[in-house]
């Protein structure tokens with residue numbers, strides 16, 4: 001992308017245009033991505049009521065999550081505004097029951113109108129200038145009784161890892177968010193559990209489940225040096241990802257938010 005072109009959309013969101021290769025390599029090409037996928041593989045069936053229903057995957061990126069649902073018999077609609085991410089996803093998911101829509105979360109009401117009984121939105125809200133408004137839009141697309149699998153980048157974990165790395169001045173000033181410029185992958189709107197709780201309530205959603213994704217890995221002084229240690233780390237992450245107090249410092253927070261079937 002030429003330097004003179006803003007990396008932000010007109011709405012102020014950080015679309016991942018031009019970042020597909022970097023994202024594929026730096027996240028999914030390494031242990032952080034492998035661990036995230038291993039944890040999701042365990043947690044999604046525990047945290048969601050999966051009945052082969054259609055899934056809307058918002059900000060689906062390279063398509064890993066859509067692929068996970070498609071392989072389990074769900075027809076998926078992947079919505080993504082960054083053209084190169086969408087092209088990668090199309091290639092990766094060729095032959096699977098996935099439809100691709102070049103659109104933003106804000107365009108959902110016109111482009112993929114609900115109601116949907118299952119919506120997934122993983123690692124997207126933290127890249128938006130108005131994550132609270134985005135939550136209301138997602139809630140508006142859910143059917144009564146519908147589930148939203150929401151994953152967000154955890155601001156409290158970002159503070160912790162900055163302190164662990166010695167970035168004390170930055171942590172003390174609470175200057176944690178990224179600028180969204182250049183090729184950096186520090187989100188512009190890292191979020192807290194309190195914000196999600198409050199915004200869910202504002203949007204008429206109930207927090208049914210919560211887990212931390214990577215509650216230990218990102219604070220390690222030394223990465224696991226052997227296959228056996230890697231397996232021990234995965235076992236620890238799986239064991240403590242829903243336990244107090246550990247889930248609260250997961251790098252990401254994974255929620256199941258539900259729109260009640262009836263309002264009283």
Ligand SMILES: C[S@@+](CC[C@H](N)C(=O)[O-])C[C@H]1O[C@@H](n2cnc3c(N)ncnc32)[C@H](O)[C@@H]1O
Pocket residue numbers: 013014015016017058059060061062063064065079080081082085103104105106121122123124127128
């Ligand atoms: C960190 S990636 C997450 C991708 C995928 N959901 C995952 O978990 O691997 C964030 C994605 O959100 C997309 N995005 C940014 N702004 C968006 C918006 N307003 N509506 C929908 N997606 C958006 C980006 O283009 C990028 O593909």
